[in-house]
Amino acid sequence: MKKKLLFLLLLASFFLSSTLSAFAAGLEGFEGGIMDDVKYTEMIFITGEPVRLEGSAKVTRGAVRNGKRQDRITYKLESSDGTVKLSRNVTLLVTFEEGGKNSQSKVNYEVSRATETVTVKKGKTTDRYTLTHYILTASSVSDLSAAADYTTTVLRGKKVYDINSGKGTVEIEISGKGASYGSAWGQAETRQIEYVISSYRKADSKNNVEESSWSGTVEARLSHSQKVEISHEENLPAGMSFSGAYVKKIFEDASLRYDYTLPRFDANGMPLNRLKKGSETISLSSTPKVEAGNIPEFYDIRTHWARQDVERLTALGIIKQDGNYFWPQAPIRRLDFALALGRLLDVASRAESLEGQSAEKNLEFDDLSLNKEEMTIVTALSKMGVIEGTSPRRFSPDQALTRAQVATMLVRALGLEKTVPTSYRLSFKDAKDIPSWARDSVYVGSSLGLIRGDDAGYFRPNDSITRAEAAALLNRLMNYLKEDLERNFREKVMYY
Template sequence: MQKKLSKIMLVALAIFVIGATIPFNASAASLETTGAVKNEYTYEEAVFLSGQPVIFKGTSRDIKITQKESKGKLTETYNMKLTGSNGETLTRNIAYESDVVDYAVLGQKTSNGEVNKYTEKVTIGGVTYTLVDYQFSQGTVTDNRAASDYYSGNIISRKTYSYETGRGRDAVQNTITVETDSRHAGYENFWGATETQITESVYAYSDGRTSHVKNRLSTSKSRILNYEENLGSLGSFEGGYAVVSEKDVISEYTYDLASGQKGTLDLDTEYMPTIERLIIPKFRDLNNHYAKESIEKLYSLGIYSDSSNFFSPNTPMKRIDFTAAIGKAVDLRVFEEEKKSRKTPAKSVFLDLKRSVKDYGYIESALNKGIIKGVSADYFMPDAAITRAQAATIFVRALGLENRAPDPGYLTSFVDDSQIPNYARDGVYIASELGLIIGDTTGRFNPNKQLSRADASIMLERFLKYLEDDLKQNYRDDILFFN
């Protein structure tokens, strides 16, 4: 399990299907609790009805899974025919329906639903297990923050199967009731997504025996930035960056069965990685500069859009440039769509910021999403240098974590704690705890110090690393190892 958890991983939240319709993210969670793993072509799950683990498999020809959202209703359907290695068969048809409620003022969504249809028949060793009753309920809440959506939910279900043992006059009708309690948590942002699900099931047989099965399932996606050297030594550039997108699913079953069998069973699968080459940075004033790699990464990703060959790394970072960079970093596509689709109001959101300014759309979006505030209600001071305290506050607001600070009266770990402005205290504390900011060698944070374009770039790269790596660590490894 440890080896599997250390891999670089990606999306299995997106459901593999032929002709699937993927809705808006009311809940990225899968409604099934079987512990199945899947990629573009294959599907696997373990079944324990017979008192021993049986692995069923299928391909995209045998599976159809769809999601559809319409008028506040989220419908998910499964139709599958699976086989085991010894001729076992499984057929299943499911239709779930959830009511999705958007609390736009709070930036949250809830999804609560029930099953409309569930039929299943499993044949193992000549015995057929037929589902005769299925009860199901699920609820998920999603908190939509600027940089990342976070969600958490629960599923409870009860399945009752009927099966026959013996033949002729010795035939006996039996039942198995499977009670399932499942919890899931996850996040989704532009740089990755992870969902982890812990499911515990108790199998109660009509003859009094019981089986216990626990499944730990995690699906994840990542976008990794790699430097690729130019194979031609006489080319106009030495190399450039490429984004490699990867996906995987891991599943572990721990079982104690009525037959006396105990053990663990691991399943995992990966999606085919994809690669995307990025534009090549050609700044002439970064040779041997300590922030060169960070600056070039941000430029390649489109977070910086400087047209000059000179980046001026040691000059102050303007408030407007830092805000635009954050907007692009958390999700360039969303912000761009907002800029193009919204009707232009007659008045700018700040008196000192013209709507014709290149990055005005990012400032307006960041203000509306609660990422930034002006220096007053009417003024933004776009060309003023951003300070370290302001940057820390913006990072934490973008993550939606500003309310996670301790009760008022706490102290940060910095020697110059008393110099931290009151508005920035929560942001500095949380950003420090997350490793987004650090102090100098004397233990001082220097909250009012202006950020250079170089130092701001290092901070922004660290922010992206948090979205790419730290959240995945928390929502995969930490949950799996402690549950």
């Protein structure tokens, strides 16, 4: 159990420092901005007016040492007319901790160092806002599984700016919360942040400035999502050796909506005793990433009902083609299903060398002879509790899998084995034949649409699952991770 917890904690740290292919973090830092592959965009309200800034945000992640990491983010931004410019450097101390359960992890964030300067040109004069005090802490807890992770975040902070070397101050109280989910087939994150702004300026007779003060509030709603689409692109010219190819496309979108209540100002820039309210939404989209898949060719599935499932998984490299026969009606081996499941969940790219050891040293089974990728997958799925051996130190790779065993593996991969209600009814005609250890998983899997019975309404829990049935089931899992998870998150979290 301790090994599983350590593995999940290291996995969490990898998620937070990885690229898009491994559950990217879409909203960098806590400054309230969004970015695409070209620019970073942020709204500031330090002057009492909403000002849109664009530019660069360079993120440099440190290495994890003793459960801690330092991230540095450098911002260079300016308004479209060049009258407002911002320069900011933030160092975030990131600390990883054990969560309350074996499948949980906690991550704490703290601004350990920060500098920021905002210059605002007004005709012949320039106001300079210099950050003098910045406290920000945030904490997130994640529920981790092999297939998907859910995270909730809370944050609190305060910024204090000096105006023109002692001519005034601006204080900004910050509070917010966020939620996110991530899988190999999509991810989404949302944050809701509230800013309470108080500004005070001293009288400056030399520059004909009267004493003034104002306050306002801003509510910002940030979101980022990554979506994966799989399509079959037909070849335009006829007579080619293959009809087309499967293509994987990755789309990224980010949006920022803000609602503000700020003072009105007179012609001289003095705040009035009247407020103005407004809102705006900014949307960014990154250039889609495209990757063509392999070209599968199996002679024995050309008219088979599972042809599309098999070819799709083979094109994506989830099923490896070894010869020109797929043998759809043959029982799938335990090892073949575990490897396909691991590739679908992308556990190898996320888990390799997390503990600083080779896969050979981590392998828990004596009856396996695997290459590096295969050993990484089996080790990761075992440490995550998705797969088990048939006895101590034995995996029995050539043994067939029953439908009940596959249902259990899928639900464990999703981390949903504990989500069953206290009482439920299985609708399959042979429900009494389902082993007690698999009943909860069969219920969850069927509720999600992953597990299905035959046309007569029987589940056949103790029958061996065929290679064709396994391909169909893995495709349903992929579609669930691509579509259902995103839809549920958007409906229940992003638009709450």
